[in-house]
Amino acid sequence: MIALGVESTADNLGIGIVTSDKQVLANILDIHVxxxxxxxxxxxxxxxxxxxxxxxxxxxxxxxxxxxxxDIIAFAQGPGLGPCLRTGATSARALAAYLGKPLVGVxxxxxxxxxxxxxxxxxDPLTLYVSGGNTMVSGYESxxxxxxxxxxxxxxxxxxxxxxxxxxxxxxxxxxxxxxAKLGEKLIPLPYTVKGMDLSYSGLLTAITGELxxxxxxxxxxxxxxxxxxxxxxxEITERALxxxxxxxxxxxxxxxxxxxxAGIVNDIAEEHGAEPFIVPIRLAADNGAMIAWTGxxxxxxxVRTPVETSxxxxxxxxxxxxxxxxx
Ligand code: AMP
Ligand code: MG
Numbered sequence: 053m054i055a056l057g058v059e060s061t062a063d064n065l066g067i068g069i070v071t072s073d074k075q076v077l078a079n080i081l082d083i084h085v086x087x088x089x090x091x092x093x094x095x096x097x098x099x100x101x102x103x104x105x106x107x108x109x110x111x112x113x114x115x116x117x118x119x120x121x122x123d124i125i126a127f128a129q130g131p132g133l134g135p136c137l138r139t140g141a142t143s144a145r146a147l148a149a150y151l152g153k154p155l156v157g158v159x160x161x162x163x164x165x166x167x168x169x170x171x172x173x174x175x176d177p178l179t180l181y182v183s184g185g186n187t188m189v190s191g192y193e194s195x196x197x198x199x200x201x202x203x204x205x206x207x208x209x210x211x212x213x214x215x216x217x218x219x220x221x222x223x224x225x226x227x228x229x230x231x232x233a234k235l236g237e238k239l240i241p242l243p244y245t246v247k248g249m250d251l252s253y254s255g256l257l258t259a260i261t262g263e264l265x266x267x268x269x270x271x272x273x274x275x276x277x278x279x280x281x282x283x284x285x286x287x288e289i290t291e292r293a294l295x296x297x298x299x300x301x302x303x304x305x306x307x308x309x310x311x312x313x314x315a316g317i318v319n320d321i322a323e324e325h326g327a328e329p330f331i332v333p334i335r336l337a338a339d340n341g342a343m344i345a346w347t348g349x350x351x352x353x354x355x356v357r358t359p360v361e362t363s364x365x366x367x368x369x370x371x372x373x374x375x376x377x378x379x380x
Contacts, residue, residue: 058140069117206257240269350378
């Protein structure tokens, strides 16, 4: 069986083609880089609609298949930015109708976990999913992915990217901050906000931006302090959830999983708790179409269908609202 997956929840347009025996035949990525400032939902959506046809054609060519070979069309139904989601959903509906193939709506956060399991061989991990728009610790329990901890305001990637913009660093900010942090030496005191199992990054962002504006610190020390504080918070909630659930595996995914310092923290936590660590490779960890295609196959094989009447997008669709029949 072959699935085509459409990912368009935010700034990445992704088209993936995946088989039921876990072959990623194509994973085309087309990233919208804003002229200035952060992501503008309608501009990103326009980018996606302008490039959708080309991306689909490229994916089919790369995979060496035609539309007739595709068995199902999967799309990210939420969570994400409304205009971006609608662009992907509209294309997926049109493609499914044109090819006469079933449509499967997929939860973006569930897809990150599912492709992480597929790519690493992890079976039942606790997952730390950290990206531009999401920050959460989740694990499977009784038919659903439960969220054990999450950000109460902005995502870690958003915090990094916003600071990077203020400091004149490259966009997106994560990689440049990581490079500069390696040269930092001084730990500037910053707000460390963990509330129970949740955390908050808006106070940290305000504080680090304030420290930047004083002109008293090197950009290396600022990046070092931001990383150390932000990742220590992630480490704390992840460790607590791992101890609470007793999961045998710890999976790190999302675009921020590319960060070596964070991966080191995750490895240390896993080791201390006798869990096996897995870091999802970046092409499948960052937003991509293959994760949607793969999760579409799992869902479809477990009987999930998304008729056009219920295929409206849901920008606030939480992963703990999704039934996961393929794992029960
Ligand atoms: P995603 O939303 O999953 O596509 O991931 C994008 C986010 O990953 C952006 O906020 C990037 O700044 C962040 N990111 C990418 N590479 C790194 C890195 N090496 N360290 C930290 N964050 C990163
Ligand atoms: Mg993204």
